[in-house]
Amino acid sequence: MxxxxxxxxxxxxxxxxxxxxxxxxxxxxxxxxxxxxxxxxxxxxxxxxxxxxxxxxxxxxxxxxxxxxxxxxxxxxxxxxxxxxxxxxxxxxxxxxxxxxxxxxxxxxxxxxxxxxxxxxxxxxxxxxxLHVSGYGEEGVRARFLAENKAGELEKIIKLIAEQGHNIISTVQIATKAGNVAIEVQIEGKVDCDQLQTIFKEAGIHVESITPTVAKKI
CATH class of the missing domain: 3.10.580.10 (CBS-domain)
Structure with a gap:
């Protein structure tokens, strides 16, 4: 940027x-x-x-x-x-x-x-x-994950979302004080949150939250 x-x-x-x-x-x-x-x-x-x-x-x-x-x-x-x-x-x-x-x-x-x-x-x-980089103000879903601080974790999450045909607007990855990584992904459009939660759970990915977001003018 x-x-x-x-x-x-x-x-x-x-x-x-x-x-x-x-x-x-x-x-x-x-x-x-x-x-x-x-x-x-x-x-x-x-x-x-x-x-x-x-x-x-x-x-x-x-x-x-x-x-x-x-x-x-x-x-x-x-x-x-x-x-x-x-x-x-x-x-x-x-x-x-x-x-x-x-x-x-x-x-x-x-x-x-x-x-x-x-x-x-x-x-x-x-x-x-x-706000722009985080995808705030976009209609869709904000998903937050907690993962191990190692290579490939973000790739697994993005691949699963892409396989469902969803478009990712933004991703933010932050190392936490606990030593793991918090990953937030803003997904565009209408998404079945329960279905997405199940898909990640079956893949062994810890989902902290999946929240619908509404469009806002910034």
């Missing part, structure tokens, strides 16, 4: 000369929390709700509403923006992007190559990618 597959390509951005009042209005109108700052077609910074809040007068200030509005409309984004922006290449893996977000405690990474902004990858994009 690469960043290019899941990043947001349509990016709303501002210039360094934008006032923080306008930036705040834009975030509110577009229901977004961060804005890349672009100058001469290059990324020069990032402004977030947090940076705007830090630059805004405190509620305890003695300034009048007129004075506060004047200050917010006078202060430019270039005066408060984050200049040392963590970025990622569109050719990087999604896992690399997640690691950078986790390490630097950020919820967005501008996607930059050769100093050009191609999009952004956000925590919401990562959540959507996880």
């Amino acid at each position: 690469s960043v290019n597959d899941f990043m947001t390509r349509k990016v709303i951005y501002i210039s360094p000369e934008t006032t923080i009042a306008h930036a705040a209005d834009l975030m509110r109108e577009q229901d977004i929390h961060r804005l890349p700052v672009i100058e001469n077609d290059k990324l020069v910074g990032l402004v977030t709700e947090g940076t705007i809040a830090e630059a805004s007068p405190s509620k305890a200030t003695s300034l009048s509403i007129y004075e506060m509005n004047y200050l917010l409309n006078k202060t430019k984004v270039k005066d408060v923006m984050i200049r040392d922006v963590i970025t990622v290449s569109r050719f990087a893996s999604l896992e690399d992007a997640v690691y950078l977000m986790f390490k630097h405690k950020v919820g967005i990474l501008p996607v930059v190559d050769n100093e050009q902004l191609y999009g952004v990858i956000t925590d919401r994009d990562v959540f959507a990618a996880f």
Whole structure:
């Protein structure tokens, strides 16, 4: 999985000369929390709700509403923006992007190559990618198996499902703390859960659960 597959390509951005009042209005109108700052077609910074809040007068200030509005409309984004922006290449893996977000405690990474902004990858994009990879939101059946941590276990499960004429949308395999392997398979379409349970039981495969799933828009 690469960043290019899941990043947001349509990016709303501002210039360094934008006032923080306008930036705040834009975030509110577009229901977004961060804005890349672009100058001469290059990324020069990032402004977030947090940076705007830090630059805004405190509620305890003695300034009048007129004075506060004047200050917010006078202060430019270039005066408060984050200049040392963590970025990622569109050719990087999604896992690399997640690691950078986790390490630097950020919820967005501008996607930059050769100093050009191609999009952004956000925590919401990562959540959507996880749901997509797991097959969540697809109509069918989610089957979870517990197997020994050895070669061939996943192959046996996939072969049995294929022999019944079912199409597999996704598979996820995770090593558990107990030393075995949990395998989750999302099967497309209508499936007789009881029949499938019997087939796996006869094959000596431990089925932890087989649950029907409904289509959901992500």
